[in-house]
Every structure is written in structure tokens, then in C-alpha cells.
Amino acid sequence: MHGVSEAEVVSGIAPFLGGYYLFLASMNAVMAFYLWHYKHRTNDALVWTAFSLFMVIVSAAAMGGSPPGLPESVRNLVNWLTGPVIYSVGTTVLLVIAYVLRRWWVKPMVAWTLLNISLVAMGVSMVDANFAAIVTKPDNVPIVGLVFLLGFFTWLATAKAVENDNRAKEGLPPTEKLDDEKVLVWPDLVYTELICMVALTALLLVWAIALQAPLEEPASSVKTPNPSKAPWYFLGLQEMLVYYDPWMAGVVLPSLVLVGLAAIPFLDFNKLGNGYYTIEQRKFSYLVFQFGFLELWITLIILGTFFRGPNWNIFGPFEFWDPHKVLALNNVDLSQYFWIGFMGEALPKPSPDATTLSQILTILLREWLGIVLVVLYFVALPPLMAATIFRGFFVKMGFLRFMLMANLLLFMAALPLKMVLRWTLNLKYIIAIPEFFLNF
Amino acid sequence: MAEKKKMSVAEILAAARKTDGGATSDEAAPKSSDAAEAAPAAESSPAPEKPAAKPAAKPAAKPAAKSGGGRPSVAEMLAAARAEKQGGAKPAEKPAAAKPAAAAKEAPAKKPAPAKAKEPVAAKAQAPKDTGSILAAARNPSKPGPMTKAEAARQAPAEKPKPAAKPVKSKLTVPPMPAKPDYAKPKPKAAAATTTDRRGFLTGMMLGSCLGIGFVSMSTTFGLWLLGTARFMYPNVLMEPPSQFKVGFPSNFAPGQVETKFVGQYGVWIVNYEYNGEPQIYALRTVCTHLGCTPNWLEGEQKFKCPCHGSGFYKDGINFEGPAPRPLERYAIRVADDGQLEVDKSKLFQEEIGQWSDPASFVAV
Ligand code: FES
Numbered sequence: 001m002h003g004v005s006e007a008e009v010v011s012g013i014a015p016f017l018g019g020y021y022l023f024l025a026s027m028n029a030v031m032a033f034y035l036w037h038y039k040h041r042t043n044d045a046l047v048w049t050a051f052s053l054f055m056v057i058v059s060a061a062a063m064g065g066s067p068p069g070l071p072e073s074v075r076n077l078v079n080w081l082t083g084p085v086i087y088s089v090g091t092t093v094l095l096v097i098a099y100v101l102r103r104w105w106v107k108p109m110v111a112w113t114l115l116n117i118s119l120v121a122m123g124v125s126m127v128d129a130n131f132a133a134i135v136t137k138p139d140n141v142p143i144v145g146l147v148f149l150l151g152f153f154t155w156l157a158t159a160k161a162v163e164n165d166n167r168a169k170e171g172l173p174p175t176e177k178l179d180d181e182k183v184l185v186w187p188d189l190v191y192t193e194l195i196c197m198v199a200l201t202a203l204l205l206v207w208a209i210a211l212q213a214p215l216e217e218p219a220s221s222v223k224t225p226n227p228s229k230a231p232w233y234f235l236g237l238q239e240m241l242v243y244y245d246p247w248m249a250g251v252v253l254p255s256l257v258l259v260g261l262a263a264i265p266f267l268d269f270n271k272l273g274n275g276y277y278t279i280e281q282r283k284f285s286y287l288v289f290q291f292g293f294l295e296l297w298i299t300l301i302i303l304g305t306f307f308r309g310p311n312w313n314i315f316g317p318f319e320f321w322d323p324h325k326v327l328a329l330n331n332v333d334l335s336q337y338f339w340i341g342f343m344g345e346a347l348p349k350p351s352p353d354a355t356t357l358s359q360i361l362t363i364l365l366r367e368w369l370g371i372v373l374v375v376l377y378f379v380a381l382p383p384l385m386a387a388t389i390f391r392g393f394f395v396k397m398g399f400l401r402f403m404l405m406a407n408l409l410l411f412m413a414a415l416p417l418k419m420v421l422r423w424t425l426n427l428k429y430i431i432a433i434p435e436f437f438l439n440f
Numbered sequence: 441m442a443e444k445k446k447m448s449v450a451e452i453l454a455a456a457r458k459t460d461g462g463a464t465s466d467e468a469a470p471k472s473s474d475a476a477e478a479a480p481a482a483e484s485s486p487a488p489e490k491p492a493a494k495p496a497a498k499p500a501a502k503p504a505a506k507s508g509g510g511r512p513s514v515a516e517m518l519a520a521a522r523a524e525k526q527g528g529a530k531p532a533e534k535p536a537a538a539k540p541a542a543a544a545k546e547a548p549a550k551k552p553a554p555a556k557a558k559e560p561v562a563a564k565a566q567a568p569k570d571t572g573s574i575l576a577a578a579r580n581p582s583k584p585g586p587m588t589k590a591e592a593a594r595q596a597p598a599e600k601p602k603p604a605a606k607p608v609k610s611k612l613t614v615p616p617m618p619a620k621p622d623y624a625k626p627k628p629k630a631a632a633a634t635t636t637d638r639r640g641f642l643t644g645m646m647l648g649s650c651l652g653i654g655f656v657s658m659s660t661t662f663g664l665w666l667l668g669t670a671r672f673m674y675p676n677v678l679m680e681p682p683s684q685f686k687v688g689f690p691s692n693f694a695p696g697q698v699e700t701k702f703v704g705q706y707g708v709w710i711v712n713y714e715y716n717g718e719p720q721i722y723a724l725r726t727v728c729t730h731l732g733c734t735p736n737w738l739e740g741e742q743k744f745k746c747p748c749h750g751s752g753f754y755k756d757g758i759n760f761e762g763p764a765p766r767p768l769e770r771y772a773i774r775v776a777d778d779g780q781l782e783v784d785k786s787k788l789f790q791e792e793i794g795q796w797s798d799p800a801s802f803v804a805v
Contacts (some may be wrong), residue, residue: 040728058513222707222726224733226747242749242763299522311736312750324740329752329761434766434792 009129018063020123022129024116025055031112044109051116066087069127070318079316082307084423085316088416095290102279106159115151128318134306138214143205143232143305158431174276226310226323235304236297240314242312243418245429245439253411260408264419265406284393292412334370350435363433370431374440379415382406571746668788683785690781690805693721698737698755708771708783709737709744711805713755720802723771723783724757744768758791767791 029052036045058068070078077139077382081090104110122144162186163175183189215223230238242250272281279286309315310323332341339347348366350359363373385406386394421427431440685706693699693712702708709724724744726734733748743760744753751762758767772787781803789801796802 220702220704222734224735224747226736228733228747238749241731245762245765250731310745311738311745320453324738329750335605349794352797428763429765432765437765439765 006129009132010067010069010127013126014062014065014067016128017067017123018059020126021055021059021062021067024119024123025052025059027056028052028116067127068124070124074126075318077320082314082316084314085420087303087307088299088419088423092291092295092416099287099290103162106155106162108159111155111159113216115148118148120153125317130320131317133321134317138211139229139232140305141211143301146232147302154294156281157277161279164276164278165280168278168280174278174416176276188355221425227308227312229304229308232305234303235308236300239300239304239308240415243415243422245437247437248440253415256408256411260412263404263408267397267401267408269401288409288412296412296415305418329426331422331426333428333432334373334430335366335432337364359435363435367431367433370429370440374431378407378410381410452685474595558800684782685722686776686778686780686782688780690721690775695719695805696755698739700737703734706783707734707787710773710781710783711757715756715796715802719805721759721773721781721805722802723773725769725771725785725788727769728764729759729766729768730762735768770796772800773803774800775803 028048032045032048032052035041035048061067081087100106105114122135126135133138160175164176167174229235237249237254240253242251244253268285270282270285272278273285303314306317308324309312309319309321311325313325313327315321315325335347339345348362350362353361382403386402390402390406393405397405418427418430429439431438433439451717590752615628687702687708687710688697690712693710695712697712699710700711703726707726709726710721711724712719714720714723715722728735728746728748728751730746730749730751733746735746735751735753737743738745742755744755744757746752746762746764749763751759751764753759753764753768756767757770759765767790770789770791772784772789774782774784776782787800789795
């Protein structure tokens with residue numbers, strides 16, 4: 001931060017962090033008591049009591065004006081890890097690890113430990129002025145909360161699915177089928193809803209009073225705020241716009257997302273997994289959905305919220321948002337790679353005086369490689385998939401349904417492919433026909 | 441949870457028995473098929489089980505009538521069953537049906553139904569019920585509580601109130617379609633009056649004219665609205681800055697300079713730079729060719745940079761980074777008669793279709 005020294009920032013955030021660590025301490029104390037009193041697991045209870053006491057000490061230190069922070073080297077490492085390639089590949093790897101190890105991390109104690117680790121990591125990171133500036137921005141506070149909420153719900157669903165899968169192995173019915181009795185709308189449901197409504201209203205009131213609405217200067221058509229961010233739930237779309245033409249990223253791909261979601265009942269041939277959580281019985285659907293939701297939506301929202309700074313450059317969480325950060329991002333179209341880089345010629349350029357037909361032919365000649373690649377991708381890959389990895393699917397689904405599914409999957413994969421191509425090869429467009437607003 | 445509820449059902453049933461106990465102490469059991477199932481007391485079960493071949497008798501109406509059309513007591517039902525045994529060749533389908541009184545009343549009118557129909561009824565009587573239905577049934581026998589599908593399927597044959605009109609659909613029992621009683625037969629439609637008499641003609645006219653007036657006025661209103669909307673597109677006063685304006689003498693612009701002071705008012709950068717090696721002054725439109733944000737001129741990096749998705753443009757307007765597919769657009773620019781530069785925003789020049797070589801798009805220096 002300019003104009004504010006590190007010490008000032010620390011003293012500003014210290015009282016908050018004191019309360020924060022105190023909250024962590026009490027949270028763990030409650031957990032320890034619960035384990036000891038209700039579960040009779042004295043050893044676990046002792047561990048969490050010790051952790052809780054430690055948090056009290058940390059809280060005291062924070063209140064006293066010296067909250068623990070991260071050393072410079074760790075911060076630099078984190079900044080480096082959140083570079084685009086490592087970030088996107090890393091989140092995908094994390095997703096795979098979470099899938100493989102799901103039986104391990106859904107255990108309540110493991111999940112509780114992970115939660116504590118992330119909360120403590122939050123706390124020690126907040127000492128950094130740049131990190132604090134990002135996460136305490138009124139716009140971003142609820143998103144931080146949402147990230148934790150998402151973690152909780154992912155854990156909940158996975159835990160239930162793992163339990164059901166274990167039961168299925170022993171030949172037992174899923175837990176949802178055990179208590180099959182219906183619940184009455186009145187009073188059961190309505191009371192629950194009422195309580196939720198009251199609690200949520202109270203929360204909103206507190207929130208509205210505590211966090212000022214982030215109002216900005218009056219809108220002007222000639223001045224765009226820098227960086228200019230969409231509402232958080234659209235940040236995935238905004239991220240998509242970085243890699244695609246507005247037509248593709250703003251119209252075609254979002255509509256395809258909706259069409260694809262609507263087509264699921266038509267495409268799904270797996271009769272299992274109705275009305276209960278399971279992973280084993282619906283592996284393909286589960287993986288595709290988790291990838292589409294967690295990877296292509298959530299991580300992009302997080303990237304857009306926390307890592308996109310001025311001029312829409314990517315900044316690490318501990319990096320100063322410098323509007324003059326210089327990044328060499330010379331993006332090159334595939335046709336330029338081919339004609340200039342490979343053939344060593346100038347791009348074929350349609351002359352403005354030529355007939356429309358000859359202009360179009362010149363453009364097609366210029367873009368032939370990209371066009372061939374895209375056509376191959378969408379036309380040749382599905383039969384190839386049907387013949388190899390998706391053979392069983394093809395047999396079960398039939399031609400039409402399989403083609404639809406394959407193309408939807410390919411469109412889905414097109415986004416991460418393009419992102420990685422952009423970051424690694426600086427590839428701008430595979431087909432670039434700006435003359436007709438046609439870029440892919 | 442389930443057990444708790446079951447407990448409370450028992451209590452409620454007891455309570456229900458108590459309230460009914462004023463008249464007959466054991467009336468609660470057969471008061472509806474639901475209740476009968478919940479507490480499959482010995483009293484009620486003989487009724488459905490026995491009558492496999494029981495024919496209904498006319499006297500059956502009597503005991504039912506005694507209870508005033510309401511719920512019959514067990515004693516009454518047993519009596520009815522006994523009477524059926526003795527009686528003629530007309531069996532009653534459901535002694536334990538929801539409304540035995542009604543069933544008994546209709547009995548004389550009914551055609552014989554096959555004895556088979558009874559078996560599912562008996563089976564149903566023992567079928568377990570969930571608490572919600574029982575609770576609701578205990579509260580109000582005429583409104584059975586919510587049911588699961590499975591339950592509804594089990595119960596469906598038992599709860600048909602008028603089996604004569606609607607034969608039971610079940611795999612086990614396929615009774616022949618009984619003849620419809622008179623009241624259930626469709627009434628022959630009154631022959632439509634095909635001739636229009638004078639009064640009918642008058643009403644028709646009045647009605648027609650009302651509709652006519654309505655529709656005409658409605659479409660007139662909509663038409664006027666449409667016209668008003670069209671008028672709205674041509675406001676009396678246009679608060680837009682003129683599309684032609686002067687920006688000063690060419691000598692005001694140093695070579696290599698990007699003049700940003702006209703952005704606020706006119707949305708244009710005046711640049712004195714070069715294109716294809718030819719030095720020239722041109723007017724760039726401040727609209728990103730990606731999605732239309734306003735890029736910023738970064739003097740330090742000598743580039744236009746868009747804050748929305750990071751497109752970057754060189755000083756000559758050519759796109760080089762980020763997603764923008766085309767270079768920035770140029771406005772027409774010329775030297776006016778007084779020697780000042782004049783920008784005309786009504787004309788655009790796009791590089792990708794070769795329009796920047798048009799002499800109207802720049803002023804050579
Ligand atoms: S609007 Fe300028 S980069 Fe998207």
C-alpha cells in the first residue's frame with residue numbers, strides 16, 4: 001500500500017485479528033467439550049483443548065499489537081503459485097486429489113483440522129496489507145464467506161455420498177431410504193423456513209450496518225473504473241471473455257451452459273442415484289459436474305475476485321495492485337503463427353477493391369489451419385471418442401444422444417484448453433476473422 | 441422421530457375414542473377405513489374378512505340409517521354384515537368402506553359384484569399406515585391425510601366411495617363393469633337452439649357490439665402507445681455534443697503525443713504518430729473493440745489498456761494483447777478552412793478492412 005507503512009496496517013488490523021483468534025479458540029473449545037462429553041473421545045478432546053489454548057495465546061498477542069504474520073519468502077511463494085498456469089493446473093490437480101482421497105478428508109476430524117488450517121492461514125495472511133485490502137473490501141467480504149460455505153457444503157455432500165457408497169458395498173440401503181417417513185409441510189417445514197428467515201434477516205441487518213455499501217462515483221460512458229469487475233457471480237463469465245470473442249463468451253457459451261444443463265435428463269441413462277447421495281454409482285456425472293462447477297465456475301470467480309487487479313492483470317494475493325505493472329502479453333493469432341512464423345510470409349490480405357467472393361476466399365486461405373483444426377475438433381473427435389474411451393456410452397446412448405453429449409463436453413473442454421493455450425503460447429484466436437466478427 | 445410420532449398417534453386415537461365415546465364407546469374403530477387400519481381392532485376385522493361371499497340385503501339400510509348417516513358403530517356394522525349373509529343375491533362390496541351408510545343405501549340399486557373384490561380389502565385393512573395420514577384421519581374422517589404413493593396404491597380400492605360408479609382398478613380384481621345407475625348416466629344434452637329468435641338476436645347484437653367496442657378501443661390504445669413510443673425515439677432536444685467539432689491547430693500536437701483531454705467530452709484521442717511508417721494525426725475512438733469499455737492511455741507503457749478484460753493497443757491503435765479482435769476505430773479528421781483540425785464522429789474507419797488508407801481518416805504531417 002502506498003502511503004501506509006506496514007506497521008500502521010498491522011496496528012490497524014490487530015484488534016480485529018485478536019477477536020478473530022478468540023473466536024477460533026472458543027469454536028475449538030466447544031468442539032473439545034462436545035467430543036469429551038457426548039462422544040467420550042478424550043484424546044481428541046485434549047488435542048483441541050490444547051489448540052484452543054494456543055489460539056487464546058495468539059489472540060492475546062494480536063490484541064497486544066503483534067499478530068503473527070507470514071515471512072516474506074512464503075508470501076512470494078504463494079504469489080508465484082497463483083500465477084495463471086499453476087493456479088489453473090493446480091486447482092484441477094487439487095480436484096483430482098480431493099476425489100481420490102475423499103474417504104479420508106470427509107472424516108469429521110480431518111475436515112475439522114482442514115477448516116482450522118484454512119482459518120488460521122486466513123488470519124496470518126491478513127497481516128499483509130495487500131491481502132487485507134483485498135479480502136476486507138466490502139465487495140469481497142461476502143465472497144470470502146461464500147468460499148467457506150462452499151467448502152462446507154462440498155464436505156457435507158461428499159461425506160453423505162461416501163457413507164452411502166460404503167453402505168452400498170455392504171448391501172445396505174442408502175441412509176436417505178432409512179427414515180422414509182414424510183415430514184409435514186405444516187408445521188415442520190414452515191417452522192424451519194420461518195426460523196431461517198428470521199436468522200437471515202438479522203444477519204442482513206448486522207451486515208448492512210457493519211459494512212458500508214461500496215458505492216462508487218457516478219457512472220460515465222467515457223470513464224471505466226480500473227479494474228472493472230462484474231458482480232461476483234458473473235466473474236466466471238468475465239474471465240471467459242478474456243479468452244474468447246464477446247460473441248462466443250457472452251452469448252454462445254453461456255447459452256450452451258444452459259442448454260447443456262437442460263439436456264441432462266435427456267442424456268442421462270444411468271438409473272441409479274435417484275434421491276440419495278452417491279459417487280460410486282454415478283462417477284461420470286459426478287466428475288463432469290464437479291469439474292464444470294468447481295473448476296470452470298468457482299475457481300474462475302475466485303480468480304476474478306481476488307487475483308484480477310488493475311488493467312485486468314493477474315496479481316498474487318500478497319502483491320501490490322500496481323496499475324502500471326508491465327506484463328508482456330503479445331498475443332498472436334494462429335494464422336500469424338502459421339503464415340509469419342512458419343511460412344515466413346506476410347498474411348494474405350484481402351484487398352479492399354476485390355470482389356466480395358475473392359475477399360472471402362483470401363480470408364479462408366489465411367485462416368485455413370484454424371478452421372481445419374476447429375472442424376476436426378468438433379466433427380472428428382466425437383466419433384473417435386465413441387470408438388475409444390466412450391464406447392460403452394455410445395452403445396447405451398445411441399447416435400444422437402451421444403453426439404450431443406460429446407459436443408457439449410468438447411465445448412466445456414474448449415475453455416480450459418483456450419486458457420492454457422493463451423498462457424503458454426500467447427495464442428489469441430484459433431480462427432480470427434475480424435472482418436465478419438467471427439473469432440474463435 | 442418415527443417412534444415419537446407413533447406414540448402420539450396412539451394418544452390421539454385414544455382421544456378420538458374418548459370423544460366419540462359419548463355415544464358408543466367403541467365407535468372410533470370403524471369410523472373410517474384409516475382408523476380401522478391404524479387400530480386393527482378385532483371388532484372391525486371380522487367385517488371385511490368374513491363377507492367373502494356375503495350378499496347384501498335390503499335391511500342393511502336400516503341400521504345404517506339409525507346412525508343418522510354418520511359413522512356406524514361396530515355393532516351396527518356387524519348387524520349389517522349378518523343381515524347381508526341372510527339376505528338376497530345382491531352383495532355389498534365394502535362393508536368397511538369409508539361410508540358404509542352410503543354404501544348400504546345404494547346397495548339395493550347395485551348389481552352383483554364378484555366376491556373376489558373383498559380380498560384386497562381385507563389385506564388392506566392390515567396395511568401399515570404412516571402417522572400423518574392417521575392423524576389427519578383421526579381429526580376428520582372425511583378428509584384423509586397426506587399419503588405416500590405406495591400407500592395411495594394400497595388404499596385406492598378401499599377408498600373408492602362409490603364402487604358402483606367407478607369399478608375398482610386393481611391387478612387382483614377385475615370386476616365386470618357394473619351397469620351405471622340412473623343418476624350416473626350422462627344426461628342427454630338439451631338440443632341446442634339452432635333457430636335464433638328475435639330476443640336471442642338482440643342479445644347477440646348487444647354482446648357482439650360490446651366485444652367489438654372493447655377490442656376496437658383496446659387496439660386503438662395499443663396503437664397510440666406504439667406511436668408514442670416511436671415518437672419517443674425522436675426527442676425534441678438532443679443533449680448530445682455535435683458530431684463535428686474542432687480540436688485546435690495541428691501544431692498543438694507534438695509528434696508522438698496522445699492527447700487525452702477530449703476523452704471526457706467527445707470520447708476521442710487525438711494522436712500524432714505514424715501508421716505504416718507515415719507520420720500522421722488521427723482521431724481514435726475511445727471504445728474498446730472487445731466489449732466496449734473505455735481503455736486508459738498509459739503514458740509509461742505507451743499503450744492503451746482496457747480495464748475490463750485487459751486488451752492492449754499500441755499507440756497507433758493496433759491491438760496486440762488481450763481478447764480485442766480488432767484495432768481501435770478512427771473517426772474522420774480533416775483540416776478545416778480556418779486551419780484547425782476538425783473531427784467528424786459520424787464516420788468510422790476500421791483498419792481490418794483497409795479503411796485507414798482512406799485520406800479522410802488522417803491528416804498527414
Ligand atoms: S471490453 Fe476492453 S477488453 Fe473487453
